[in-house]
Amino acid sequence: MSKYDDASWHYGGDFPEGLPEKNGATHTGMFLNWCIQNDLISDQLKEDSAEEIEKLKQREITGAEFVMDSCDGKFSEYDLNDLGNSFAKDYYADDTDFGNRFSSFADDYVNLFDTKAEENDYEYETFYHIEDTYENYDLMKQVIDYRFEEWKEYVGS
Numbered sequence: 001m002s003k004y005d006d007a008s009w010h011y012g013g014d015f016p017e018g019l020p021e022k023n024g025a026t027h028t029g030m031f032l033n034w035c036i037q038n039d040l041i042s043d044q045l046k047e048d049s050a051e052e053i054e055k056l057k058q059r060e061i062t063g064a065e066f067v068m069d070s071c072d073g074k075f076s077e078y079d080l081n082d083l084g085n086s087f088a089k090d091y092y093a094d095d096t097d098f099g100n101r102f103s104s105f106a107d108d109y110v111n112l113f114d115t116k117a118e119e120n121d122y123e124y125e126t127f128y129h130i131e132d133t134y135e136n137y138d139l140m141k142q143v144i145d146y147r148f149e150e151w152k153e154y155v156g157s
Helices: 007-011 021-037 043-048 050-057 063-070 082-091 097-101 105-119 134-155
Strands: 003-006 074-076
Touching: 003 007, 003 021, 007 021, 021 050, 021 063, 021 074, 021 082, 021 105, 021 134, 043 050, 050 063, 082 097, 082 134, 097 134, 105 134
Parallel strands: none
Antiparallel strands: 003 074
């Protein structure tokens, strides 16, 4: 199994004191939420987490809560369908040809929220301090939408 991310990789290391472990999944949750909203998830995830997916679609839970509660903090190729995996392998994964030519998810995430913070005259203490909110998801969603369109051109679909 190829794992794209695991919240424990984040909160198990240089994680800021006082933050909930869920903050290690905020970025992953935003990406997986986008995949769910765009029907890029596997039939297995749909089956295993139908109730939670509906709560996510109704904005009753966030993507990070979904990742922590429904995916045990992990995000892997088993969570996505073929199209979702193709996109994630080029965009979510680090150091890919697509990411180097256009941008990677992590770079987009950091750049977006650094710009937002700068515009509002503050600075995030760390990557993990970015709030797990639907306001932030809606900002990131626009970026992922744009990258997905770029990616489809890049792969020629």
